Amino acid sequence: MDLLKEWIADFGLNEQMSLYLANAIIIVVIIGLSVAANFIAKSIVLRVVSYYIKNSKVKWDDYLLERQVFHKLSHVVPAIIIYSSSSLFPKFQHLIEQGTAIYIIIVALMVINAFLNAINDIYVTYEISKARPIRGYIQVIKIFVFTIGGILIVSNLIGQSPLILLSGIGALSAVTMLVFKDSILGLVAGVQLTSNDMVRVGDWIEMPKYGADGDVVDISLHTVKVQNWDKTYTTIPSYALISDSFKNWRGMQTSGGRRIMRSLSIDTTSITICSPEMIEKLKKVHVLKAYIAQKELDIERYHVEHKIDRSSRVNGRALTNIGMFRAYIQSYLNNHPGIHKEMTCMVRQLQPDGTGLPLQIYAFVNDIRWEVFEGVQSDIFDHLLAVAPEFGIRVFQNPSGHDLKSAFHQEGELHEGSRDRVMVSESD
Numbered sequence: 001m002d003l004l005k006e007w008i009a010d011f012g013l014n015e016q017m018s019l020y021l022a023n024a025i026i027i028v029v030i031i032g033l034s035v036a037a038n039f040i041a042k043s044i045v046l047r048v049v050s051y052y053i054k055n056s057k058v059k060w061d062d063y064l065l066e067r068q069v070f071h072k073l074s075h076v077v078p079a080i081i082i083y084s085s086s087s088l089f090p091k092f093q094h095l096i097e098q099g100t101a102i103y104i105i106i107v108a109l110m111v112i113n114a115f116l117n118a119i120n121d122i123y124v125t126y127e128i129s130k131a132r133p134i135r136g137y138i139q140v141i142k143i144f145v146f147t148i149g150g151i152l153i154v155s156n157l158i159g160q161s162p163l164i165l166l167s168g169i170g171a172l173s174a175v176t177m178l179v180f181k182d183s184i185l186g187l188v189a190g191v192q193l194t195s196n197d198m199v200r201v202g203d204w205i206e207m208p209k210y211g212a213d214g215d216v217v218d219i220s221l222h223t224v225k226v227q228n229w230d231k232t233y234t235t236i237p238s239y240a241l242i243s244d245s246f247k248n249w250r251g252m253q254t255s256g257g258r259r260i261m262r263s264l265s266i267d268t269t270s271i272t273i274c275s276p277e278m279i280e281k282l283k284k285v286h287v288l289k290a291y292i293a294q295k296e297l298d299i300e301r302y303h304v305e306h307k308i309d310r311s312s313r314v315n316g317r318a319l320t321n322i323g324m325f326r327a328y329i330q331s332y333l334n335n336h337p338g339i340h341k342e343m344t345c346m347v348r349q350l351q352p353d354g355t356g357l358p359l360q361i362y363a364f365v366n367d368i369r370w371e372v373f374e375g376v377q378s379d380i381f382d383h384l385l386a387v388a389p390e391f392g393i394r395v396f397q398n399p400s401g402h403d404l405k406s407a408f409h410q411e412g413e414l415h416e417g418s419r420d421r422v423m424v425s426e427s428d
């Protein structure tokens with residue numbers, strides 16, 4: 001600075017003007033150096049780094065480039081030049097150092113934030129990320145880093161040691177707990193969800209309390225984001241998955257089978273013992289032919305061994321239309337290409353109620369896709385509803401308007417027929 005002032009003074013300028021002009025020249029030089037350094041860092045260094053990253057065989061460094069980690073880091077170069085030249089301005093050295101220090105801290109926070117985002121992006125590419133997401137932990141690290149950064153910035157502004165500010169945090173712990181209550185609860189919930197493997201990204205969960213029924217698309221520190229089947233989104237507080245119950249369909253998805261548990265309500269007045277004619281008719285059904293033959297042998301052997309009097313159909317054992325229908329459904333399911341052969345498959349009777357005798361199908365479709373599952377289930381019940389009359393079975397249904405209309409019509413015809421007979425009798 002002194003040499004520059006003397007050189008300018010040689011041109012005949014007074015000392016004050018020489019000082020102002022020297023300061024102006026130095027400021028211009030510093031600005032020029034900062035701009036040049038920034039240009040070199042971004043236009044040359046960053047381009048070279050980007051070239052090698054894009055052409056490297058590994059992929060993790062691509063995420064560092066996408067998150068602009070190196071781009072944000074390049075902002076430190078001009079600040080370092082300005083900070084190093086602060087001694088040239090003794091009167092303003094403290095302010096310059098203070099301002100550039102705050103700027104460097106802010107840039108460092110931006111770089112760390114981008115770096116942590118890149119780490120999460122890299123981790124998500126691995127399959128384990130669905131079972132062990134780390135986004136919540138990264139958010140906790142960000143909170144810690146930004147808190148430390150804020151303390152450093154404040155300590156620079158007030159010119160005090162950061163330790164003095166840290167010593168006062170204990171007194172503000174109650175306020176901190178209040179402000180970061182959701183974050184603390186989310187952190188605890190995230191640890192429990194992860195350690196117990198309760199939910200993963202991609203799981204189908206159902207939580208009626210929050211109107212959630214769909215796939216988990218994101219797990220963060222505070223919330224779990226669910227895309228419902230109607231394409232809407234529901235956000236659930238992370239700690240709610242710990243405090244409340246929810247259903248996770250992952251077991252169904254990993255097993256490869258989706259359960260059918262639906263009943264046909266059979267009108268009990270249509271249940272009867274099979275007549276010989278009905279038995280002969282049902283023997284023509286391929287899946288029942290062997291079953292009927294075996295049952296007839298078992299029944300005949302039983303009657304002979306126990307000397308059953310068959311003059312009454314009540315005595316002994318007999319084939320019933322509901323039993324034949326149940327055996328037919330079981331055989332039909334066993335031979336159905338859409339039913340999982342290695343999982344439970346059965347037809348059972350439930351407790352009769354006001355709607356008749358529930359005949360329940362409990363089986364698993366071998367395709368977990370919703371549309372395929374519904375198609376297989378509908379095809380099965382379409383068929384069973386259509387063939388039930390072949391067994392003399394009536395499916396229970398509450399009377400409809402058509403049923404009442406038909407009943408009134410039949411009753412009217414009966415009355416009309418009775419009146420006609422009375423008139424003929426009177427004429428005779």
